[in-house]
Amino acid sequence: MKNSFKFFISSICLIVLLFGCSDSEEETLNENTPAIAIPLEIYKKVYGVTSDITISGGFVYINTNGVPDHKSPYFQGTKWHDTLYEEYDAVNPNVFHTGTFNLNPNRVSELSISFKIPNSPAYSSVNSPTAMGPIGVSLNGVPFYNQYAGMNEPLTREVNSFDNYNGHPAPLSPGAENGSGGRYHYHMEPFWLTTNASKDALLGFLLDGFPVYGPEEGGKTVTSSALDAYHGHTLATKEFPSGIYHYHTTGDAPYINGSGYYGSPGTVSQ
Template sequence: MNRFRITTSTLACSLLALLACSNTDNSVTPSTTGSTSGTTSTTVSVGTGVPDVFKKIYGATSITTDGVYVYIKTTGMPDHKSAYYPTSNSLYESFTGTTFGGNRFSKNPNSISAQNFTFKIPLNPKAATTHTATNLGAIGVSLNGVPFFNQYAGPNQPLRNEIVSFDQWWGHPAPTNEYHYHVEPLYLTTVTATKSSLLGFLLDGFPVYGPEENGTTVSNASLDAYHGHTHATAEYPNGIYHYHITSTDPYINGSGYYGTAGTFSK
């Protein structure tokens, strides 16, 4: 999802914040990497009481909380170049090489366009008594505001036929023009962060980390049925359950949410 794209919805949100958002007391302006792959930085409107860890979601237009849930609004626009941007967009970049898994890139017919996403996730996530399956569509949000999708191209349909359409940063747009990641968000793990960094959150509020931990590649075998485990991380020194992205199916999430999922709306 400098690295940010300023859209009409972003400006509108900023205006509303000035006129009516009484719960907004500060803002976060993320630093830029200087990479030629991204855009320029913009300001995220942050409400009162939002924990610092959620302020890492630099691709949000606003982040607020009611004390029970965190509300993350994004346009879903990736902050990196892609063959799926319209050619008139400065982030358009033609791509004909190999993509995820060494597949030859085959562009799908969709394009990237700005959305109006709201991710409502628990402020203090807890393990669910009954674990529910992830749905098709957004199951979480990455740091650049782009949604995470699960390991399926359709109902119980594996990704093998879709993988060829992932762009150079391993994302692609749906028929609704919603850009998303099913697998490792390569721009985040190689440009804006690292392979072991926090990469976002699933809708149940538990964090998602990269494919490495303490200098070692994480394997599916080291994770539980939901594709995670519990211990301390840089952001949670007292320990927390967290997911890891891996290079093989199920990539981000396994047999459903570890916690009770919030909602996604657009």
């Protein structure tokens, strides 16, 4: 009798352990969820680095040169031309284009980009807007940019200069000579990463420390309407099974980030 009671109690515990949290997860995770210190192993998925990734004083430090590890027409005439230049593939056009491919005058250049990102990202009621320039780092070291081509100027025209992997270089500095080196970046889904990993894979981190995932989740396409104003939500992911706030790239605007950072951004220097 006593043993069967023990068995009954332990079975109940097991059932609670196995199924107890699955239903309530989505509702109970919100801005009050305690911050998670992201383990170094997860940051090490960022492979396009120029030095070891380190965590110190509450920040993770990630240094990259911003040069993509995939081919691009924007390597034309650069020191990587022989190995990384490829003509734009008009047979398999970039799905985001609204017209024909328009090679911009900038070419990929090697940079020295240093990201200092909070290791325990947390919600901030300030919700700082993203600036022009890098707003985060993707796994191959190429920076993410926001949804604008200039101050509040949409990507309407710029989009046709994105290569087959959805990136393009900007001038090195305002007023730089046409044809001079530039800062390569992604405003939208980095196709190289989602093709090599998967459409629901971890793609990088924004400056506030929250991870960015691809345009699918649970076998379904994520659209902006399913996300909050900052372009994310809190759910379990492969890397964070207990749930974490995360952004998604989507096929519709604003693509990576919405109206600012969900948390407090770190800094980037280049």
